[in-house]
Amino acid sequence: xxxxxxxxxxxxxxxxxxxxxxxxxxxxxxxxxxxxxxxxxxxxxxxxxxxxxxxxxxxxxxxxxxxxxxxxxxxxxxxxxxxxxxxxxxxxxxxxxxxxxxxxxxxxxxxxxxxxxxxxxxxxxxxxxxxxxxxxxxxxxxxxxxxxxxxxxxxxxxxxxxxxxxxxxxxxxxxxxxxxxxxxxxxxxxxxxxxxxxxxxxxxxxxxxxxxxxxxxxxxxxxxxxxxxxxxxxxxxxxxxxxxxxxxxxxxxxxxxxxxxxxxxxxxxxxxxxxxxxxxxxxxxxxxxxxxxxxxxxxxxxxxxxxxxxxxxxxxxxxxxxxxxxxxxxxxxxxxxxxxxxxxxxxxxxxxxxxxxxxxxxxxxxxxxxxxxxxxxxxxxxxxxxxxxxxxxxxxxxxxxxxxxxxxxxxxxxxxxx
Numbered sequence: 001x002x003x004x005x006x007x008x009x010x011x012x013x014x015x016x017x018x019x020x021x022x023x024x025x026x027x028x029x030x031x032x033x034x035x036x037x038x039x040x041x042x043x044x045x046x047x048x049x050x051x052x053x054x055x056x057x058x059x060x061x062x063x064x065x066x067x068x069x070x071x072x073x074x075x076x077x078x079x080x081x082x083x084x085x086x087x088x089x090x091x092x093x094x095x096x097x098x099x100x101x102x103x104x105x106x107x108x109x110x111x112x113x114x115x116x117x118x119x120x121x122x123x124x125x126x127x128x129x130x131x132x133x134x135x136x137x138x139x140x141x142x143x144x145x146x147x148x149x150x151x152x153x154x155x156x157x158x159x160x161x162x163x164x165x166x167x168x169x170x171x172x173x174x175x176x177x178x179x180x181x182x183x184x185x186x187x188x189x190x191x192x193x194x195x196x197x198x199x200x201x202x203x204x205x206x207x208x209x210x211x212x213x214x215x216x217x218x219x220x221x222x223x224x225x226x227x228x229x230x231x232x233x234x235x236x237x238x239x240x241x242x243x244x245x246x247x248x249x250x251x252x253x254x255x256x257x258x259x260x261x262x263x264x265x266x267x268x269x270x271x272x273x274x275x276x277x278x279x280x281x282x283x284x285x286x287x288x289x290x291x292x293x294x295x296x297x298x299x300x301x302x303x304x305x306x307x308x309x310x311x312x313x314x315x316x317x318x319x320x321x322x323x324x325x326x327x328x329x330x331x332x333x334x335x336x337x338x339x340x341x342x343x344x345x346x347x348x349x350x351x352x353x354x355x356x357x358x359x360x361x362x363x364x365x366x367x368x369x370x371x372x373x374x375x376x377x378x379x380x381x382x383x384x385x386x387x388x389x390x391x392x393x394x395x396x397x398x399x400x401x402x403x404x405x406x407x408x409x410x411x412x413x414x415x416x417x418x
Contacts, residue, residue, distance in 0.1 A: 035252035039410060042242075042254075045079040046323040047408070048268050054275065055266055055352075056344065057386045069344045073352050075267045080260065081403035083314035083325045084222035084333065085234070087213050090191070093234050096241070097159045097189055098152070102128055102135055128152075154190035161185060161236035167355065183357060187233050191225035192396040199398045208310065208398070220313050222331045222401040228369050228393035231259055231334045231402040238404065260405040261353040262337035262370045262388075268405075269327040269373065269385040271320030277384045279320035279327040285380050293317060294329035295376045296383050303376070310398075311376050328383040331401035332371040332391075339368040339390035358393060367393045375399035 041047055056070035103110070103120045110118040128135055132150075140153050165181040172181070196208040212218050213225070226234075238257040246253060260268070273281040280293055292298055292306035294317055303309050308316070312330055319325045337343075338356040347354055358366040368390040374383035377399050381387060391400060 035250060037252045037409075039408070042079055042406060044081055044083070045404075045406070046082045048075075048078055048080055048264075048322050050077040050408075051075060051267070051272075053267050053270060055263060055386065057384075071344050071349065071352075073263055073349045075264055076351055077408040078260075078264060078268075079406045079408065080264075080268050080322075080324060081405075082319070082323055084331055084401045084403050086220050086314050087223045088219040090223040090226070090234065091213075091219075093237050094154075094157060094190060096237065097157050098128075098138075099126055101156065101158075102126060102131070102138065105138070106131060106134055155188055157188060157190045158186050159189045159233050159237065161187070161233040163232070163236070163357070165357065185229060185233075187229045189230050189233055191223060191230070192227075193225055195225045195396050195398040205398075220315070221311050222314050222326075224311070224331055224398050224401050225396045226401065227396040228259075228334050228391075230396070232336075234402075235259060235404050255407050255409050257404045257406050259334055259336040259402060261351065262335045262343075262372065263352045264405055265333065265335050265372045266385055268322060268324055269320070271322045271324070271327075273321070277386065279324070279385060280318065281321070285383075294383055295326070296329040296374055296378055296380060297376070298380070308376060327373055328385070329374055329378070330376055331373075331399055332375045332378070332382075332389065332397075333373050334391075334400065334402040335370045335372060337370045338366070339370045339388070360394070364392065369393045371400055 052072060052074045054070050054072050099122075100120055103126060111121045128138075132139070138152055138156050140151050145151065162182060162184050165183055169178070169181045191213050193209050193213055196205040196212065212221070213223070235257045239254065242257070243253045269279050270276055271279050271281065277283055278285065278293070282293075285294065285296075285298065286292055295306050295308045295312045297303055298305050306329075308330075312326075314330070315325050316330070317326060320327055336353070336355065338354045338358075340354060343352075343354055356366055369392070371389050371391050372387075374381075374387065374389075382389060391397065
């Protein structure tokens, strides 16, 4: 016992000396050597403060589906893209994946880090056409070239994105190896440009297939032909891209960019107007001058009356009171939530969400994801803030796009109410 007492006293002396060397004078100061952090609005995003709303129909449920039963919920504040992700913004992702594959294949663009790992050297110049002989497999073979053009095979643009099964880990209670909850998926990320033809039978839309994603005329239009997996891959890349820049400056990582949960989307779309059927706060789709306020189909066979035959620029029409554009019409938008008809009857009233990571061989009903906002080809019912709809996660359409959100870390000043 005496020897143990001596050992304990010596140990406490060492710990005390170590504590004194830290310069905290024996006071509770917290860990001082921490990364810097400053809460700022990400570029192109607007702040949506925490609050409550009543989700559900703001008008008669004309289909009597009972999928939108009223329920009061609370939402944590978040940032949201002020517009739908545009063709040019998504192209930045496509080019990054293209160049990362090219640099990996070339091999001589990898540099070694102090810990022995290697990463791509993005500071070095890369001209893919000048290295055509080394990268020939990234292009269509000669017998598949159309009109003699040397085009890259976009099917080779495959990106691995990851996500963590937090709910599974929580229920597991640290019993399993964490690799069980690290999920990965390899997905082709180039937009499916053929949706413009596939979505409409006996309709001439070939010019949009050829030009919509590629031509500069459509740079500021919402990207389409992106299924739910591609949208998630984009958000994962965007997070890694932002964190790489922050780490270079010694700053802490950001919270993840992601698709909004269904409740966040509806809360943002309402723009602070509870019970309002449309983002602009009114009960009608026209203003006092008779002008249409969104891009949708106002009448049978009447697409261009609102000023756009197909999609419009992502910043077309007036924003809602949160500063968000086209939360009604233009393109419907993916959310991260799984679709269940009776979801409102059992989900929580705080940040309500239902998540299901369906595998490729799972039943199709498990692959239904909520889309919101309606699109350029939909009637007014589908552009209401409370209308729920869905699409399969592995399906791309010419009228579905997306935007990202990012949860606010800490308590933002705008969340305090006097």
